[in-house]
Amino acid sequence: MYRDDFDRAGSPERSAEDVFSKPVRAGKRTYFFDVKATKGNNDFYLTITESKRKQERDGSFTYDKHKIFLYKEDFEKFQEGLKDVVEYIKTKCLDGKDYEQRSYDDEPKDAESSDFGQF
Numbered sequence: 001m002y003r004d005d006f007d008r009a010g011s012p013e014r015s016a017e018d019v020f021s022k023p024v025r026a027g028k029r030t031y032f033f034d035v036k037a038t039k040g041n042n043d044f045y046l047t048i049t050e051s052k053r054k055q056e057r058d059g060s061f062t063y064d065k066h067k068i069f070l071y072k073e074d075f076e077k078f079q080e081g082l083k084d085v086v087e088y089i090k091t092k093c094l095d096g097k098d099y100e101q102r103s104y105d106d107e108p109k110d111a112e113s114s115d116f117g118q119f
Helices: 003-007 072-093
Strands: 018-026 029-037 044-055 061-071
Touching: 044 072, 061 072
Parallel strands: none
Antiparallel strands: 018 029, 029 044, 044 061
């Protein structure tokens, strides 16, 4: 679900497969954690969308969007893997620096929008 979808979240014309959405704003990026229902509403899955706002040369804005689908049988493995790599970065890569103090102003201007490895 993207910004225009989020703004219309309560509207009746919204797709029946959308169950819940949690946007997380992080500097120039927004991450959307969306719960979706399969046809028949008998199963659910998660989509994670990264949306990064880009300014075009003419001054207009566009959004680069990247999406992954995560199914319930993979939730635990995904969560464990994410926890492990975040802990590794905090303890081995940041040399004791407080990772929460990172300024989004430090983000490279021409960084790829799909680099989830940069925390």
